[in-house]
Amino acid sequence: MDRIRLVGGNELNGEILISGAKNAALPLMISSLLTHEPLVLENVPRLADVKQLERILENHGVDIAVHGRRRGEAEGGGQRMTFHANDIVDTTAPYDLVSKMRASFWVIGPLLAREHNARVSLPGGCAIGTRPVDLFLYGLKALGADIDIDEGYVVAKAPKGGLVGTTITFPKVSVGATHTILMAATLAKGTTIIENAAREPEIGNVAECLVAMGAKISGIGTERLVIEGVSELHGATHEVLPDRIETGTYAMAAAMAGGNVLLRGARPEHLQAALDTLSASGVHITSEADGIRVYRNGNGIQPVDIETQPFPGFPTDLQAQFMALMTMSTGTSHIRETIFENRYMHVAELARFGADISVDGQLATVHGKSQLKGAQVMATDLRASVSLVIAGLAARGETIVNRVYHLDRGFERLEEKLSRCGAEIERLAS
Numbered sequence: 001m002d003r004i005r006l007v008g009g010n011e012l013n014g015e016i017l018i019s020g021a022k023n024a025a026l027p028l029m030i031s032s033l034l035t036h037e038p039l040v041l042e043n044v045p046r047l048a049d050v051k052q053l054e055r056i057l058e059n060h061g062v063d064i065a066v067h068g069r070r071r072g073e074a075e076g077g078g079q080r081m082t083f084h085a086n087d088i089v090d091t092t093a094p095y096d097l098v099s100k101m102r103a104s105f106w107v108i109g110p111l112l113a114r115e116h117n118a119r120v121s122l123p124g125g126c127a128i129g130t131r132p133v134d135l136f137l138y139g140l141k142a143l144g145a146d147i148d149i150d151e152g153y154v155v156a157k158a159p160k161g162g163l164v165g166t167t168i169t170f171p172k173v174s175v176g177a178t179h180t181i182l183m184a185a186t187l188a189k190g191t192t193i194i195e196n197a198a199r200e201p202e203i204g205n206v207a208e209c210l211v212a213m214g215a216k217i218s219g220i221g222t223e224r225l226v227i228e229g230v231s232e233l234h235g236a237t238h239e240v241l242p243d244r245i246e247t248g249t250y251a252m253a254a255a256m257a258g259g260n261v262l263l264r265g266a267r268p269e270h271l272q273a274a275l276d277t278l279s280a281s282g283v284h285i286t287s288e289a290d291g292i293r294v295y296r297n298g299n300g301i302q303p304v305d306i307e308t309q310p311f312p313g314f315p316t317d318l319q320a321q322f323m324a325l326m327t328m329s330t331g332t333s334h335i336r337e338t339i340f341e342n343r344y345m346h347v348a349e350l351a352r353f354g355a356d357i358s359v360d361g362q363l364a365t366v367h368g369k370s371q372l373k374g375a376q377v378m379a380t381d382l383r384a385s386v387s388l389v390i391a392g393l394a395a396r397g398e399t400i401v402n403r404v405y406h407l408d409r410g411f412e413r414l415e416e417k418l419s420r421c422g423a424e425i426e427r428l429a430s
């Protein structure tokens with residue numbers, strides 16, 4: 001298994017091109033199942049999760065082609081890809097494909113809407129909590145689907161004539177359930193209203209793509225989405241938005257290591273809560289025409305308390321990275337994880353660097369230290385893994401991060417992007 005070796009202590013200076021967002025690319029790819037015409041996506045990141053979803057879509061009969069890169073070839077700008085679901089040849093999404101990744105379960109929405117039936121294995125994804133699918137099933141049943149759980153599969157059937165629009169009020173905000181019901185409702189009969197919809201920018205990006213494909217959606221970006229069903233969708237060309245979690249991660253890396261980095265292509269409005277938190281900790285953040293500049297030059301990091309929340313709050317996908325940063329603050333900070341019940345696996349690994357963190361339920365208390373020391377650590381999930389990398393950038397001496405396949409799910413060319421800015425980092429191939 002590949003490992004990452006880094007030696008801490010170098011500042012980060014230069015530019016990092018922000019890739020297309022994994023969490024938008026995946027549902028956008030899934031949207032291609034809604035039409036028999038080709039969907040062209042631009043700025044698709046090259047990630048293990050994208051590859052895995054390609055396998056799942058191909059199993060349903062989607063033809064996939066890569067047409068090259070749109071921008072920043074040398075730095076790894078995103079791919080231009082076509083997804084053509086002319087015929088759906090299989091409405092089963094099998095366990096061995098779906099169990100590796102949470103978002104693969106979302107195919108259930110388009111399959112049910114277009115083919116009126118679907119058999120999808122219960123999903124996998126980062127082991128950060130129990131991650132049930134009750135909200136998906138609640139929404140699909142409300143659209144008229146008959147749902148059964150059989151041998152680990154959700155077996156769903158639409159009523160005769162297809163799904164029927166209705167009002168769905170989610171008792172809890174769910175990104176995945178919002179994506180799934182939104183996609184399904186585009187082809188339902190009549191109007192669907194989703195109340196308490198997730199407002200993450202990736203939902204807006206998908207909704208805009210669906211509109212380009214002929215869907216009728218209003219309320220994009222709000223917690224109330226109104227979808228007027230149409231009888232069919234058509235092909236379109238659409239761009240994956242820049243990855244706000246990658247942006248926040250590199251912002252925190254620059255804050256930890258010190259230096260001055262331009263995060264090219266980043267959109268500040270997509271991670272304002274995280275940027276405000278970084279500013280409060282003493283990091284200089286400025287918006288520029290082509291991205292976000294992050295600058296820290298020898299100043300101490302102030303402790304700041306955060307609580308993770310659905311968008312526009314502080315994202316849970318940046319909690320681990322922020323905790324790494326707080327380990328070097330000049331005081332004590334409190335972090336409350338409210339989205340997932342088991343998203344503190346990085347705590348034990350950060351302790352190997354000498355970090356002083358205690359956890360009581362959903363609350364983590366981080367006592368800042370002036371200097372971390374490099375260590376041998378284990379990546380446990382995607383964002384936890386990258387928190388270990390950025391801790392290693394600031395630690396004295398050598399760090400080895402084991403099990404980096406987690407990182408490859410969500411960070412494109414991580415070592416390359418960081419080493420271009422001066423980090424001493426390399427991949428040790430197994």
Ligand SMILES: CC(=O)N[C@H]1[C@@H](OP(=O)(O)OP(=O)(O)OC[C@H]2O[C@@H](n3ccc(=O)[nH]c3=O)[C@H](O)[C@@H]2O)O[C@H](CO)[C@@H](O)[C@@H]1O
Nearest residue numbers: 023103131132133134135136173174175176316317339340
């Ligand atoms: C591929 C993708 O985009 N993944 C993101 C997505 O995950 P994902 O879509 O899985 O996250 P959700 O927003 O659905 O989960 C939020 C909370 O709702 C709970 N829940 C969810 C569905 C359900 O049917 N029942 C239920 O109880 C979850 O267990 C969790 O506690 O949003 C999360 C929250 O921003 C991010 O951390 C993930 O990176």
Ligand SMILES: C=C(OP(=O)(O)O)C(=O)O
Nearest residue numbers: 102103125126317382383
């Ligand atoms: C938790 C994540 O991914 P997934 O939902 O696919 O597990 C993530 O992107 O941080």
